[in-house]
Each structure stands twice: as structure tokens, then as C-alpha cells.
Amino acid sequence: MKNTKVLKPTESELEILAVLWAQGEATVRMVHEELTKTKEAGYTTTLKLMQIMKEKGLVTRNTESKTHIYIPAINKQKTQIQIVNKMISSLFAGSSVDMVMQALGGNKTTAEELKKIEELIQTLKAQK
Amino acid sequence: MKNTKVLKPTESELEILAVLWAQGEATVRMVHEELTKTKEAGYTTTLKLMQIMKEKGLVTRNTESKTHIYIPAINKQKTQIQIVNKMISSLFAGSSVDMVMQALGGNKTTAEELKKIEELIQTLKAQK
DNA sequence: ATTGCAATACGAATTAAATCGTAAACATGA
DNA sequence: TCATGTTTACGATTTAATTCGTATTGCAAT
Known part of the structure; x- marks a missing residue:
């Protein structure tokens, strides 16, 4: 290898x-x-x-x-x-959510972008 | 200063x-x-x-x-x-969304966590 | 007071990353 | 061919980060 x-x-x-x-x-x-x-x-x-x-x-x-x-x-x-x-x-002590919050919160994420992430989340939820 | x-x-x-x-x-x-x-x-x-x-x-x-x-x-x-x-x-060439996708996709984010992020997104959308 | 222990202070060595100067190789066109 | 400009090669230096050994200090228990 x-x-x-x-x-x-x-x-x-x-x-x-x-x-x-x-x-x-x-x-x-x-x-x-x-x-x-x-x-x-x-x-x-x-x-x-x-x-x-x-x-x-x-x-x-x-x-x-x-x-x-x-x-x-x-x-x-x-x-x-x-x-x-x-x-x-x-x-972030292992919490991806905390990281995402920092990345998205407090800034200028557009509506488009938020929509994309929402879709991603739906997809992920469907896989559970 | x-x-x-x-x-x-x-x-x-x-x-x-x-x-x-x-x-x-x-x-x-x-x-x-x-x-x-x-x-x-x-x-x-x-x-x-x-x-x-x-x-x-x-x-x-x-x-x-x-x-x-x-x-x-x-x-x-x-x-x-x-x-x-x-x-x-x-x-990530300045795209926070791309980063979030990598952070969430392809791994073991729990349903709880996904829910939290969903809520965060709702909050952000409401602020637009 | 003396001993023993835990802590700080600090210089020095090591390692890793980044920077740069100079030489040599090569292509091009006058 | 020769001069010029571009590129690679590579050693050496600089700078930053990390690691560690040793000396010293202060405290507490005997």
C-alpha cells in the first residue's frame, strides 16, 4: 500500500x-x-x-x-x-453544527444559498 | 489604539x-x-x-x-x-455554502443536529 | 532549618516553513 | 553565432514554532 x-x-x-x-x-x-x-x-x-x-x-x-x-x-x-x-x-469540540452556525450566522449568506443548504438537509434526512 | x-x-x-x-x-x-x-x-x-x-x-x-x-x-x-x-x-473559494456541504455531507451528522441547522436556517430566512 | 516536591524562568537546540540569490539550461530571434 | 529573456535547479539564509534541559524559587512537612 x-x-x-x-x-x-x-x-x-x-x-x-x-x-x-x-x-x-x-x-x-x-x-x-x-x-x-x-x-x-x-x-x-x-x-x-x-x-x-x-x-x-x-x-x-x-x-x-x-x-x-x-x-x-x-x-x-x-x-x-x-x-x-x-x-x-x-x-469546535467535535460539533459540526457549531461550526456551521458560525459559518452561516452573523453574515451575508444569500437566500439562494440558504435554499441550497435546506435541500441538502432534506436529502440527508431522507437517508436516515 | x-x-x-x-x-x-x-x-x-x-x-x-x-x-x-x-x-x-x-x-x-x-x-x-x-x-x-x-x-x-x-x-x-x-x-x-x-x-x-x-x-x-x-x-x-x-x-x-x-x-x-x-x-x-x-x-x-x-x-x-x-x-x-x-x-x-x-x-472554498469564498463559498460558505460549499464549506457547509463538506462539513455536513459525507458523514455522521445526527437527525438532531440536522434539525438544529434547519431551525437556524429558518431564523436566517426570517431576517431577510 | 532542612529536605523534598512542584512550579516557574529561560536559554538553547531542533525542526519546519518560507524566502531568495545565483548559476545553469534552453529557446528564440536578430 | 550571439545576445536576450525565461525557466529550472538548488544551496543557503531567515524566520517561526516547538521542544527540552537545567537552574531557581517557593512552599510545606518533618
Whole structure:
């Protein structure tokens, strides 16, 4: 069996993964352009981070052409769930409901969005 | 004006804050006992962390007696919201609904919990 | 007072993450 | 070919977080 160890991306790595998940694949340049929309970063820093992610198995890459193409190697949804669950257990004493309350309450969730969640709940209830 | 800078507790610091929030206040010994229920840690390590948290302003402490009493200095709910929001923006492209879906879907949310969230949604809808 | 124990103080080492400079490789077009 | 610009490779440094050993302090029981 491979990859028994859980891969836990760092903050910076998650930002990069987010770009790769959104675009499917990307060059360092493309990722870097995305990142610098929201924060400062040197090009070689982004490059180095992505090379390290390659070492860790977080991404794969196609090196056929000089400009390498990076592809996410871990599943978006699985990673999201893993991180959310960790947060629920450490910050909300294991109560997903408490977390949802914080996420939805006190803010600008639209009627549309609320409707979606309602539907989800109906579906889940039906499965019980 | 004081404290303009946002205090961003580390993982370890959050674990300690969780104990303090749950108990209201606690000694290093008490916190340490709690932590070691779920993980390895040396006593002086916990002590040092809490001392650093004091420096950062994450906690205050009462040093009247030899055994110091630590009190959380940042608000639980505010901190939760801050962290959840950050996660939503970085990991769920800003969609709180997507996050809620991951949190609720694919797992063991009880009927009770679903009911609570339904009620929350009704309340929110009423406010629109 | 002395001993023993539990607690604090604090420097230092370790580990991990992020940043960056510089060199080398490669492609392109003048 | 040569100059230019882009990219990768990679070592080294910096910064942050964590861990731990040891010294010291204070208290209580004898």
C-alpha cells in the first residue's frame, strides 16, 4: 500500500493547490500570477514551493517541454473534508453544527444559498 | 489604539486556548493534563507555550499564588469566526455554502443536529 | 532549618516553513 | 553565432514554532 502517511499541506501549499484545482493544471508562472493577485511573493519562492510539493507528492508534473506543467496529485474534496474535520474537532469540540452556525450566522449568506443548504438537509434526512 | 495587529494563534496555541475556553481558567498543570489525553507533550513544553502566549497577549495570568492561573484573553467566538472565514476564502473559494456541504455531507451528522441547522436556517430566512 | 516536591524562568537546540540569490539550461530571434 | 529573456535547479539564509534541559524559587512537612 502506498501513501499511508497523511499529506498535510501547509498554508502556502494550499494556496497553490487551490490554483491548480481551479485550473486543472498550470505552470509556475501561471500559479505565481494568480498568487500575486492577493499577496507579495518572489517568483523563485513560488517555484521552490512547487518543487517541494512535487517532492512530497502533492503534485505531479510534466517535464516534456522546458516549461513544466504542474498537476494536483491530491483530491480536492478529500483534502477539504480532512481539513474541515480537523477544524471541527480542534476548534469546535467535535460539533459540526457549531461550526456551521458560525459559518452561516452573523453574515451575508444569500437566500439562494440558504435554499441550497435546506435541500441538502432534506436529502440527508431522507437517508436516515 | 492597542492591538491593531490580528493575533493568529498557532495550532498548539489553539489547543491550549480550547482548554482555557472550556474551563474558563486553568493552571499549566491542568492544561497539560488535558493535552496529554490526546497527545504526547513534555510539561515544560506546555509551560513555555503558555508563557509565550502571555507575551503575545493571547492569555493573561494571575500570579498571586505561586501556581499561576491562566485566563484566555481573546474571544472564543471571534477567533472561531476568523479562522472559519479564512478557511472558506482560501479553501472554498469564498463559498460558505460549499464549506457547509463538506462539513455536513459525507458523514455522521445526527437527525438532531440536522434539525438544529434547519431551525437556524429558518431564523436566517426570517431576517431577510 | 532542612529536605523534598512542584512550579516557574529561560536559554538553547531542533525542526519546519518560507524566502531568495545565483548559476545553469534552453529557446528564440536578430 | 550571439545576445536576450525565461525557466529550472538548488544551496543557503531567515524566520517561526516547538521542544527540552537545567537552574531557581517557593512552599510545606518533618
